[in-house]
């Protein structure tokens with residue numbers, strides 16, 4: 001990788017889990033009435049055909065990892081579990097009222113925070129509650145995020161009995177200095193044990209999350225972490241670039257200084273080293289940040305062009321509608337987005353008063369729908385085209401003009417009616433999406449909103 005490319009393209013940029021990205025949602029056009037309309041429309045169009053996806057945010061953790069950008073509440077008091085589950089179930093019932101019919105759950109993901117903070121018994125009540133209100137789909141894909149330090153065989157057994165087949169564990173880095181800096185001490189032995197337990201109990205996809213660019217992390221730490229990971233051969237690996245966003249309220253990114261972070265140059269080298277080791281071990285790079293073995297469903301989905309990106313990252317199939325429950329969760333009705341309030345007491349208060357706990361949202365315009373398709377294509381398939389009239393938008397020539405420079409740098413190739421990301425360009429896919437992001441182009445932010453793209 002040439003140094004000049006890294007320097008040139010290391011700019012703040014969204015991770016494109018949605019388009020428009022959250023900071024560009026237009027709250028002025030959003031209200032509860034419109035949100036419910038888009039939900040009903042989408043539900044009518046898609047529930048019977050393909051079901052819906054459900055994301056449940058379980059925000060508690062016993063200990064604060066200082067790198068973490070997720071919405072969480074640190075506590076050792078487990079009495080928070082039951083009231084939270086009851087609130088989430090009530091939120092689902094409120095949505096069922098809007099739909100007027102039982103939703104069919106095709107995909108279910110428990111994220112956090114730490115879902116394994118909850119006792120197996122409480123997770124069981126949560127799932128029993130869900131499948132009392134909603135119907136189970138026929139092609140279920142159920143997954144959860146587990147903390148290697150507190151995922152027990154009981155957790156795994158309980159969830160497998162409800163049809164869960166995928167788990168991803170937070171690993172981040174095995175080095176002690178790095179672990180101290182991010183306030184997350186976690187041994188290889190624990191990861192090995194929970195990986196084996198999941199496999200023994202029938203999970204078909206075990207994933208590990210690894211991060212490069214963490215405080216005090218070096219190339220040799222990354223190399224060691226990947227080599228250890230390869231010993232366990234997880235089916236999927238998320239190899240994330242550390243997103244440094246200390247300005248986000250309450251995310252707790254502290255305890256280290258900016259100077260303790262690797263430079264952009266060093267960070268890119270860490271990525272290159274990790275990527276080479278993963279490719280040598282038989283992993284295939286899929287979309288942004290993701291690697292999978294050829295036996296994993298994510299690889300097959302990519303081959304068959306079924307891969308989809310949503311707020312949770314990549315999925316091996318798509319539903320038009322994704323409902324997010326719990327604090328900070330985002331829902332996507334395809335025609336609109338909504339994000340829940342982030343505070344626990346506010347969430348409980350609104351639910352108690354039969355009010356959908358929504359903080360903000362966005363109704364997509366015709367233009368948003370077209371642009372979103374192109375950004376999704378780039379993030380999922382590393383290419384996009386405007387062969388059909390419905391894929392064209394008036395600003396496209398300007399977008400292509402801006403992309404010319406990226407083409408000269410070898411990141412994309414542009415032809416008559418499509419663009420393709422090159423092998424070098426894959427690491428810069430966020431930069432390639434930027435010219436398509438019309439809302440950002442029209443309204444360049446003056447304050448920092450996004451993490452750096454390298």
Ligand SMILES: C=Cc1c2[nH]c(c1C)Cc1[nH]c(c(CCC(=O)O)c1C)Cc1[nH]c(c(C)c1CCC(=O)O)Cc1[nH]c(c(C)c1C=C)C2
Nearest residue numbers: 014015016017018021022069070112240243245311450451
């Ligand atoms: C399990 C924790 C979560 C991670 N991502 C999400 C959760 C719940 C979901 C999520 N990620 C982002 C958004 C905002 C929507 C958007 O802007 O498209 C949501 C709902 C984007 C995002 N994620 C991270 C940051 C800093 C941002 C803002 C955009 C940016 O600066 O790039 C940090 C981060 N969180 C997670 C990962 C994997 C990650 C960074 C690699 C997990």
Ligand SMILES: C[C@H]1O[C@@H](n2cnc3c(N)ncnc32)[C@H](O)[C@@H]1O
Nearest residue numbers: 067068069070170209240241242243
């Ligand atoms: C769910 C997964 O999200 C990743 N994750 C959480 N916060 C960040 C961040 N600031 N930067 C990069 N990755 C992050 C971790 O790898 C975790 O395991």
Ligand code: SF4
Nearest residue numbers: 061064065068112113
């Ligand atoms: S990384 Fe996981 S355990 Fe750590 S604070 Fe974030 S959500 Fe909690």
